[in-house]
Amino acid sequence: MSQFGGNGRPLLRAGLLRAGVVRVGLARAGLLGAGLLGDGLLRVGLLGAGLLGAGLLRAGLLRVGLPRAGLLRAGYCGLSHVASNPANSTQIWISRSHDALLNLCVEHHLLQVTPPQSTVLIVYVNAPCVVVGRNQNPWREADLHLLASLGKASDLVSDEAPDGAPDGAPDGPPDGPSEGPREGPPEGPPDGAPDKPRLVRRRSGGGTVLHDEGNANYCVICPSADFDRDRHAEMVVAALHALGRRNTHVNQRHDIVMTAPDETLYKISGSAYKLTRQRALHHGTCLLHSPSLHSMARLLDSPAKPFLVAHGVESVSSPVRNAHLTHAEFEQAVVTQFGDMYGAAKVCSEFGPETLSEPEIKAGYQELQSREWLFGQTPRFVFDTHTQQQQPPFPQRVAFEAKHGIIERFEARGCHEADTAALLGRRLYDIDDWTSWLARAGMDAADSTAVGAWMNRILGTRFTKIFA
Numbered sequence: 001m002s003q004f005g006g007n008g009r010p011l012l013r014a015g016l017l018r019a020g021v022v023r024v025g026l027a028r029a030g031l032l033g034a035g036l037l038g039d040g041l042l043r044v045g046l047l048g049a050g051l052l053g054a055g056l057l058r059a060g061l062l063r064v065g066l067p068r069a070g071l072l073r074a075g076y077c078g079l080s081h082v083a084s085n086p087a088n089s090t091q092i093w094i095s096r097s098h099d100a101l102l103n104l105c106v107e108h109h110l111l112q113v114t115p116p117q118s119t120v121l122i123v124y125v126n127a128p129c130v131v132v133g134r135n136q137n138p139w140r141e142a143d144l145h146l147l148a149s150l151g152k153a154s155d156l157v158s159d160e161a162p163d164g165a166p167d168g169a170p171d172g173p174p175d176g177p178s179e180g181p182r183e184g185p186p187e188g189p190p191d192g193a194p195d196k197p198r199l200v201r202r203r204s205g206g207g208t209v210l211h212d213e214g215n216a217n218y219c220v221i222c223p224s225a226d227f228d229r230d231r232h233a234e235m236v237v238a239a240l241h242a243l244g245r246r247n248t249h250v251n252q253r254h255d256i257v258m259t260a261p262d263e264t265l266y267k268i269s270g271s272a273y274k275l276t277r278q279r280a281l282h283h284g285t286c287l288l289h290s291p292s293l294h295s296m297a298r299l300l301d302s303p304a305k306p307f308l309v310a311h312g313v314e315s316v317s318s319p320v321r322n323a324h325l326t327h328a329e330f331e332q333a334v335v336t337q338f339g340d341m342y343g344a345a346k347v348c349s350e351f352g353p354e355t356l357s358e359p360e361i362k363a364g365y366q367e368l369q370s371r372e373w374l375f376g377q378t379p380r381f382v383f384d385t386h387t388q389q390q391q392p393p394f395p396q397r398v399a400f401e402a403k404h405g406i407i408e409r410f411e412a413r414g415c416h417e418a419d420t421a422a423l424l425g426r427r428l429y430d431i432d433d434w435t436s437w438l439a440r441a442g443m444d445a446a447d448s449t450a451v452g453a454w455m456n457r458i459l460g461t462r463f464t465k466i467f468a
Helices: 079-084 100-113 144-149 231-242 293-299 327-342 353-357 359-368 417-423 434-440 445-458 461-466
Strands: 090-095 119-125 129-132 198-201 209-211 215-223 248-250 256-259 265-269 271-275 279-287 308-310 347-351 381-384 398-403 406-412
Touching: 079 090, 079 100, 079 347, 079 359, 090 100, 090 327, 100 119, 100 198, 100 215, 100 279, 100 353, 100 359, 119 327, 144 293, 144 445, 144 461, 209 215, 209 293, 215 231, 215 327, 231 248, 231 256, 231 279, 231 327, 353 359, 406 417, 417 434, 434 445, 445 461
Parallel strands: 090 119, 090 347, 129 198
Antiparallel strands: 119 215, 129 209, 215 279, 248 256, 256 265, 265 279, 271 279, 308 381, 381 398, 398 406
């Protein structure tokens, strides 16, 4: 019989599906009218009827090879149809894609379309990327020049040895590695995810994080009346305890931290949130076996930060380490804890790139990948080479103010005010070379070359040109 979610995942062991039953909300597809489904349950009788074969149940879609029989009037039953069914009060979605934009778009879409009283779990892994919060300044949060210089995702891997297993923590769960629902993320950029690390702005608040294949992501969507910042972080802690990581807990900042024998606290998981009138979204990360752990501080250390006075949210740095677990172990444990909290799931399925065929998800994806979203959503900030807190890098003062990435004020010593007017109203992320712009504004050749090269470096002009 078919277990919704397929691929040999031990979902029955997790108590998420009742034996012999797959719950699907496919009345619109015409299968109930055909007498093949009763009470929204797909039974093994369909297999005997020849309607289900290998690969026909996948990614939350029911693929029936007999459209000529008139059994699929809708033609394609997608994620939205299953997720929005009022009967599906508890849902689990596992991503097969490592594309951060796609995974964030599906999260947001499920926040919008799932029933108001439903509870939803999403688990995924992203290809290497830097993810900034909704109200953050990318020029302040990341070294964009360094990000542009990385030729491929593997360049993030540090030459330093990864951190060892936490003292006192076993190499695996108490009874050995569990047979989790995922064998681990594949090598390389699957499903069109870029091999070159990307910069992403999410729709939720919070600080900047570095994602890679050793960093798991979980998301829980629930009624806003039930929202609590610690509730689902505690769910993840319970999963970690079940895997032998009993030296973990949720701190006052709602992060998950691991206590070393010397009482040093290491952050292994952070969270961000998005609240609507009826729904609440809590998504978090968990460092499992990140190979780029020691590159994190370098990549998230912006050289422009000392020269920026910014509105918006600033990230808070913390010492970090890996929990030393496989993604399969983590995913299975979190799914099990979610089942213990909310009961058997009415939907437990996968999704992948095929969800981009749904107009709302595709539109959200296009928005997130746009330069206007990534840079143009930046809150107002001031850049000044001559701040009181910082030794000026050169005698020539350069200062500007920008809102939503658009330059509103600009001044530079050695430049003529009339000539700098050409920069007003220009998008900061459209500046392709500060050297030429400063020369055009009247700064002499030697100064414009030196100052322009410095500004290109710290403002990541090479990176913003990638998106031109």
